[in-house]
Amino acid sequence: MNVPQVYASSAPLWAVLASLLAVPAILACTRAPNLREACTLIAAVAKLAIVLTLVPDALNGRAAAIELIEISPGITLALKADALGVFFALIASALWIVTSVYSIGYMRGNGEKKQTRFYASFALSLASTIGIAFSANLLTFLLFYELLTLATYPLVIHKESPAAVRAGRMYLAYALTAGLVFLAGTGWVYMATGTLDFKAGGMLAGSGLDANSLRVLFCLFMIGVGVKSGIMPLHSWLPAAMVAPTPVSALLHAVAVVKSGVFGILRVVGFIFGPELMALARLDLILAIFCGSTILLASLIALRQDNLKRRLAYSTVGHLSYIGLGAALLTTTGFMGSTLHLAAHALMKITLFFCAGAIYVHTHKTEISQLDGLGRAMPWTFGAFGIGALGLAGLPPLNGFVSKFYLCLGAMDAGQTAILAIYLISGLLNAAYFFPIVVRAFLSRDLKNEKYGEASVWVVAPLCLTAALAVAFGVFPDLIAPVFSLAEIIAAEIMQLAPS
Amino acid sequence: MILGHLAVLSIVFFFFGAVIIPLVSRLGTWVPHAVAVATSAIVFVINATNLGYVLSQGTIRYAVGGWQPPIGIELVLDPLSSFFVLLLGGIAVVVLWHSRYPAAAELPGRTAPFYSATLLMLGAFSGIVLTGDLFNLYVFLEIAALAGYALLGGGSARAAVATFRYLIFGTIGASFYLLGVGLIYMGTGTLNMADLSAIMAVTGVEPLLVIGFVFIITGVGLKMALFPLHLWLPDVYASAVSSGTALVAPLGTKVAAYILIRILYFVLNPDLSRFQLPFTQVLGILGAAGIIWGSIMAIAQKDMKRMLAYSSVAQIGYIALGIGLGNTYGFIGAVLHTLNHACMKACLFLVSGNLLAAGRSQSIDALDHSLRKSMPWTSLSFTIAALSMIGLPPTAGFFSKWYLLLGSIENSAWIYVLVIVASSLLNAVYFFRVIERLYLPRGDVAAEEAPVVVADNRPSLVAPVVFLALLLVVLGLGNVIVVRQLIQPMLPAGF
Numbered sequence: 001m002n003v004p005q006v007y008a009s010s011a012p013l014w015a016v017l018a019s020l021l022a023v024p025a026i027l028a029c030t031r032a033p034n035l036r037e038a039c040t041l042i043a044a045v046a047k048l049a050i051v052l053t054l055v056p057d058a059l060n061g062r063a064a065a066i067e068l069i070e071i072s073p074g075i076t077l078a079l080k081a082d083a084l085g086v087f088f089a090l091i092a093s094a095l096w097i098v099t100s101v102y103s104i105g106y107m108r109g110n111g112e113k114k115q116t117r118f119y120a121s122f123a124l125s126l127a128s129t130i131g132i133a134f135s136a137n138l139l140t141f142l143l144f145y146e147l148l149t150l151a152t153y154p155l156v157i158h159k160e161s162p163a164a165v166r167a168g169r170m171y172l173a174y175a176l177t178a179g180l181v182f183l184a185g186t187g188w189v190y191m192a193t194g195t196l197d198f199k200a201g202g203m204l205a206g207s208g209l210d211a212n213s214l215r216v217l218f219c220l221f222m223i224g225v226g227v228k229s230g231i232m233p234l235h236s237w238l239p240a241a242m243v244a245p246t247p248v249s250a251l252l253h254a255v256a257v258v259k260s261g262v263f264g265i266l267r268v269v270g271f272i273f274g275p276e277l278m279a280l281a282r283l284d285l286i287l288a289i290f291c292g293s294t295i296l297l298a299s300l301i302a303l304r305q306d307n308l309k310r311r312l313a314y315s316t317v318g319h320l321s322y323i324g325l326g327a328a329l330l331t332t333t334g335f336m337g338s339t340l341h342l343a344a345h346a347l348m349k350i351t352l353f354f355c356a357g358a359i360y361v362h363t364h365k366t367e368i369s370q371l372d373g374l375g376r377a378m379p380w381t382f383g384a385f386g387i388g389a390l391g392l393a394g395l396p397p398l399n400g401f402v403s404k405f406y407l408c409l410g411a412m413d414a415g416q417t418a419i420l421a422i423y424l425i426s427g428l429l430n431a432a433y434f435f436p437i438v439v440r441a442f443l444s445r446d447l448k449n450e451k452y453g454e455a456s457v458w459v460v461a462p463l464c465l466t467a468a469l470a471v472a473f474g475v476f477p478d479l480i481a482p483v484f485s486l487a488e489i490i491a492a493e494i495m496q497l498a499p500s
Numbered sequence: 501m502i503l504g505h506l507a508v509l510s511i512v513f514f515f516f517g518a519v520i521i522p523l524v525s526r527l528g529t530w531v532p533h534a535v536a537v538a539t540s541a542i543v544f545v546i547n548a549t550n551l552g553y554v555l556s557q558g559t560i561r562y563a564v565g566g567w568q569p570p571i572g573i574e575l576v577l578d579p580l581s582s583f584f585v586l587l588l589g590g591i592a593v594v595v596l597w598h599s600r601y602p603a604a605a606e607l608p609g610r611t612a613p614f615y616s617a618t619l620l621m622l623g624a625f626s627g628i629v630l631t632g633d634l635f636n637l638y639v640f641l642e643i644a645a646l647a648g649y650a651l652l653g654g655g656s657a658r659a660a661v662a663t664f665r666y667l668i669f670g671t672i673g674a675s676f677y678l679l680g681v682g683l684i685y686m687g688t689g690t691l692n693m694a695d696l697s698a699i700m701a702v703t704g705v706e707p708l709l710v711i712g713f714v715f716i717i718t719g720v721g722l723k724m725a726l727f728p729l730h731l732w733l734p735d736v737y738a739s740a741v742s743s744g745t746a747l748v749a750p751l752g753t754k755v756a757a758y759i760l761i762r763i764l765y766f767v768l769n770p771d772l773s774r775f776q777l778p779f780t781q782v783l784g785i786l787g788a789a790g791i792i793w794g795s796i797m798a799i800a801q802k803d804m805k806r807m808l809a810y811s812s813v814a815q816i817g818y819i820a821l822g823i824g825l826g827n828t829y830g831f832i833g834a835v836l837h838t839l840n841h842a843c844m845k846a847c848l849f850l851v852s853g854n855l856l857a858a859g860r861s862q863s864i865d866a867l868d869h870s871l872r873k874s875m876p877w878t879s880l881s882f883t884i885a886a887l888s889m890i891g892l893p894p895t896a897g898f899f900s901k902w903y904l905l906l907g908s909i910e911n912s913a914w915i916y917v918l919v920i921v922a923s924s925l926l927n928a929v930y931f932f933r934v935i936e937r938l939y940l941p942r943g944d945v946a947a948e949e950a951p952v953v954v955a956d957n958r959p960s961l962v963a964p965v966v967f968l969a970l971l972l973v974v975l976g977l978g979n980v981i982v983v984r985q986l987i988q989p990m991l992p993a994g995f
Contacts, residue, residue: 070980071894072902077977139902143893150892160940169932176890176928180921187905187917 009064011054012079012134015089018047019096020127023120030116037104040119044097047130051089058086059485065136072139075196080136082200083489084270087339088263089133090481091346092256096126098462099251102354105458106247109361117154118245124151129256132263138186138196141267142179145228145260149175152257155248156241167240174227174237182224185217189272198267200493202274214273214281221268222287229261230317231324232294238317242309246357249309254316254349259342262323266338269327270494284328291324292422299429306367308356311433312349315392318426319345325419326407334410335491340403343483344391347470348400351388354463355381362455368437370449375441377452380460382441384467389434391470394427399473402484506550507562507575510543510585511630514623518616525612532615533600539619540596543626544589551582555989561632569632570692576632579990580766583835584629584758591750591842592622595850598964599743602853606741607654614654618747621647625755634681634716634767635691637759641677641723644755645670648748652740662735669732673722680715683708693767705772716763717779724756726783726820727790730813734797737809738862742853745805749812749849750842757819757838764823765831765992774826784824788919790817795926804852804862807930808845811889814923815841821916822904828995830907835987837900840888840975844897847885847968854878854961867937874954877962879938881969886931888972891924896975903983 022043029036054064058081065080081089103122107115128151131144149172157168190196193207209217227234238258242249252258269278269287278284298318305311319341326338358381359365359374375382391400404423411420454460469480477484517539521532554560560577563569577585596618603611624644631637645667653663685691687708688699700709718729725733733753737745764773764780773779794814801807819841822834852862858875860866872879888895901920908916975982 069977071977072899073980073983146893146898150887157940165936165940169936172928172932173925176892177925179892180924183902184905184909184917184921187902187909191906191909 005062006065006080007062008066010066011050011064012081012085013066013068015047015050015054015081015093015134016079016127016131018050018127019043019123019130022123023127026120026123027116033115036116036119037100040100040103040123041097043123044093044100044126047126048093048097051086051093051130054081054086055090055482055486057081058083059482059489061489071143074194075137075139075190077140077143078136078197079131079134079140080198081134083486083493084263084266084339085133085135087483087486087490088259088342089130090486091343092126092129092133092259094481095251095255095346095350095466098466099247099350102250102357102459102462103247105456105462106245106357106361109456109459110245112158112245114158118158121151121154122248122251125155125252125256127151129260132260136197138189138198138272141264142182142186145182145264146179148257148260149179152248152252155252156244158245158248159243161243164243167237167243170240171237174234178224178227178234181220185220185224188217188220198271200271201496202270202277203272204277205274211281214277215283215286218268218273218281218283218286221272222265222290225261225264225268226290227261228257229265229320229324230258230294231290231321232297232317235294235298235317239310239313242307242313246309246353246360249313250350250353250357253313254353255346258316258320259346262320262342265324265327266335266342270335275330275495278330284330287324287328288416288419291321291328292419294318294321295325295422295426296429299426299433302433303429306369308359308366308368308371308437309353311368312352312356315430315433316345316349318430319349319392322404322407322423322426325422326410329410329414329416329419331410331413332491332495333406333413335494336487337403337406337408337410339487339490340399340406340477340483343487344399344403344470344473347466347473348388348391348398351384351463351466351470352392354459354466355385355388358455358459358463361459363449363452368440371437371441372444372446372449373441374446374449374452375438377450378454380454380464382438384463385441386438387467387470389430389438391474393430393434397471397474399470399477401474402477505562506546506553507560507577507630508564509546510550510589510626511623513539513543513546514619514626518619518623521612521616521619529604529611530600532612533596533603536596536599536615536619537593540589540592540622543622544586544593547582547586547589550577551586551986554579554582555985570690570695573636574632574692574694575630576694577630579986580758580761581629583986583990584754584838585626587754587839587842588622588625588629588751591846592747594964594968595743595747595750595846598746598850598853598960600960601958602857602961603741603743605857606743610654614651614741614744617647617650618744621651621748622751625751628755629758632693633691634684634693634696638674638678638681641674644752645674648752651744652736652748654741654744656739659736659739659741662739666732666736669722669729673719673729676715676719676722678719680712680717680719683712683715687712693762697767697769701769705768705777710777713763713768713779717760717783720756720759720763721786724753724760724820725813725816727786727793727813727817730790730794730816733813734806734809737812738803738806742805742849742856746846746849746853749808750846753812753816754819754838754842757816757823757834760820760823761834770826770992770994780824780826782824783820784913784916787817787820787822787824788916790814790820791919791923792926795923795930799926799930801930802864804855804864804867804934805849807864807934808848808852811927811930812845814927815845815889818900818904821919822907825904825907825911825913825916827907827910828991829903829910831991831995832983832987833900833903833907835990836903836979836982839982840896840900840972843968843971843975844885844888847881847965847972848889850965850968851878851882851885854965857958857961864934864937867934869937869939869941872939877966881965882938883935884969884972886935888976890927890931894973894976896972896979899976899979
């Protein structure tokens with residue numbers, strides 16, 4: 001058995017607090033924008049530094065844990081930095097720094113109003129995300145999950161236009177319903193097992209629930225995490241939420257919020273039900289059907305979107321289900337692929353959103369049909385866009401290839417040719433909806449568009465960085481951060497394998 | 501010497517304050533308010549002392565006037581009653597502290613009778629909670645009702661009409677209660693609750709007594725505004741003086757809920773009311789129906805106070821549901837929700853009082869986002885209290901719903917699980933509608949450009965509201981302390 005050795009440490013708490021404490025600081029600096037942005041950047045760097053200190057232990061099978069206060073008799077508000085949590089926290093906090101730099105360029109370049117509220121909500125969202133990553137039990141998870149919903153609501157409605165308000169309502173309706181359904185599932189688990197602590201390999205093993213109860217319970221949890229992870233038919237809020245400023249779409253609707261959803265899927269599959277029960281009650285089939293059809297449908301819908309951000313949103317919906325489908329395979333390689341894709345998609349999709357934002361802030365163009373020849377004017381932006389697009393289509397030498405390779409391996413290990421086919425077809429569809437954008441930008445000519453230069457360096461530098469990282473992680477998965485090793489450990493933990 | 505009489509002092513102080521206010525009101529317009537706040541603060545301290553004593557030393561039984569029960573009247577301070585009486589005192593302090601300007605503005609020149617009636621009502625509420633005698637409870641019920649009519653009926657003409665209806669309903673409820681008490685006295689020859697309980701343990705509960713209890717529960721259900729006996733409530737709450745509503749809404753129905761708990765789980769054998777007679781089942785079903793009905797009606801309201809009133813009907817449903825579940829989690833949920841809802845509702849009604857004090861209308865459509873600048877603290881407190889009403893963590897409302905949910909699952913009552921989930925969404929609908937109005941512009945350029953008049957400028961208007969909002973977060977994160985220290989000692993036998 002491969003159970004991480006737990007030791008007491010307040011580091012997970014400080015990782016959450018780093019951005020939580022930034023909220024009052026940001027609010028206090030309303031009148032001094034430079035100071036305010038400095039608060040954000042300091043918090044972001046501090047957060048990443050704290051998370052980095054947790055990485056070596058996670059690699060050695062040790063997990064920092066802290067129990068705060070009892071929030072229900074026998075259930076504490078508890079944080080635990082296990083490998084999966086550290087993995088997710090690492091991605092979210094690293095990309096927050098990049099996004100913060102980008103936000104400064106974007107928000108100022110665009111002359112957006114209410115920037116204090118924006119940065120404060122952003123910091124609160126990140127605190128909730130790290131809280132989700134480090135939650136040691138279901139109730140703590142739920143607490144941060146709901147907090148994330150509330151913290152992102154002001155970001156969705158940031159423009160305060162009627163469309164934004166509508167999107168905000170839709171987001172709340174979906175997310176709050178999901179949270180409540182999740183709450184019902186949590187209550188049920190507690191009454192059935194008397195505990196809510198996540199356990200690698202499944203906490204429900206030996207709970208005595210019959211197969212039908214397990215199926216209902218699984219569906220409750222899947223609705224709970226399915227909204228944030230955009231599994232169809234629960235995805236509609238995501239394209240609507242694209243009305244938010246682009247840094248929000250980039251970090252929250254490609255990384256923090258939606259990844260909290262798929263992170264939830266991994267927790268549910270690996271730590272609540274566990275591979276054995278999943279297979280026994282055929283829960284993997286439920287997950288596979290929904291995720292598989294989501295991948296194909298979302299890709300087809302993405303083909304028909306002319307609005308760049310909406311196309312990216314549907315692409316996100318599809319790629320999130322890659323991760324869910326990988327988990328449904330219940331194989332070591334499948335879990336590895338899922339975890340790796342969680343990181344890979346984060347890096348590539350944030351690049352693409354950064355590009356969309358750079359185009360918007362510089363030229364105010366939002367539709368793909370307006371992009372003719374813009375690639376010549378903005379070579380760095382569109383170069384990065386091309387890299388992200390290639391990666392999402394799963395071509396080497398990008399990180400998207402590595403994760404997809406493992407997902408396909410997982411499908412073969414499980415003997416599921418249908419799932420293998422879905423991954424391959426989806427790769428083609430990705431190419432079909434992304435490449436025309438790049439081709440149009442570089443090969444078509446539109447003299448009006450060629451007068452533009454590159455956007456400001458605050459905006460372009462982050463997107464080049466993330467694109468470069470996407471290449472770097474594709475070639476050397478463990479060079480900069482031990483992403484690959486962590487994924488191996490996570491998969492072994494879930495599958496209850498002895499550490500290799 | 502006086503320590504031996506602490507049990508009765510909370511009632512005595514309230515009544516004494518009620519009498520003294522008309523006498524000292526000529527000293528200055530601020531005096532009635534000061535006396536009322538001081539009285540409730542003293543009572544709060546007394547009640548806190550009593551609660552501490554009861555938790556460490558056990559139940560206090562106090563024979564009023566030295567007449568021994570079962571002939572004389574007995575006051576009983578056990579963990580349940582001392583908790584409720586402390587809640588009464590606490591809410592009273594905060595609301596009365598806030599009431600200075602609203603009461604003076606809404607009842608010019610009539611604050612002395614207002615505060616006098618308030619203290620009379622609070623004294624009677626304390627009496628209801630503390631007494632160990634069924635008939636004495638009726639007496640306090642009537643005092644509370646009469647004082648309540650005076651309190652709520654003052655102000656506008658609409659309030660008088662609504663209160664008249666309340667009077668009719670309330671009298672019917674009290675008559676039912678009295679009829680029940682009469683039947684029980686006929687059957688057992690005693691009015692003392694402990695005595696009655698002991699007698700029933702030997703003789704069993706004959707049909708006559710069952711009928712008596714049905715009358716009592718119906719009467720109390722009416723006072724509690726339990727669905728479908730809630731019809732009197734929305735009009736009264738919507739039209740009354742804002743400080744009056746802010747006091748009656750969090751407390752009045754809670755006192756009735758206390759009577760139900762006392763009768764069902766302490767006077768009657770809990771096993772009897774849970775498993776042999778259908779009392780708790782019926783209560784649970786009515787509670788669930790009230791939750792849904794109240795929430796739907798709240799969505800349909802255009803007036804803030806009416807919306808809050810219907811939301812009260814729904815929240816009383818939660819408490820009834822918890823009592824009706826008849827298990828430990830249900831009981832914890834019900835009592836915790838009594839506390840939480842008292843704080844949330846007080847906070848929300850105080851916010852509506854602040855709007856009125858700033859010259860704002862109570863119409864939800866008339867709210868606009870200039871409020872987030874002119875009344876930032878009030879708006880923020882409203883938002884926190886609303887999140888708690890919806891039941892979002894980490895506010896208090898989440899945790900009482902959590903216990904109610906666990907109780908429902910324990911009973912395999914899936915319908916109740918569905919009701920709790922659905923009602924939270926309905927709550928979200930009507931509260932986010934207000935939050936949106938408070939924080940988002942509606943393309944109205946005139947309002948955008950209008951100069952900001954800061955209306956959150958009186959500490960006595962802002963501080964109580966902010967205090968209650970903060971308390972909601974503290975109560976949420978610290979709910980286990982309340983559950984372990986205060987609620988678990990009061991669990992009825994057999995739980």
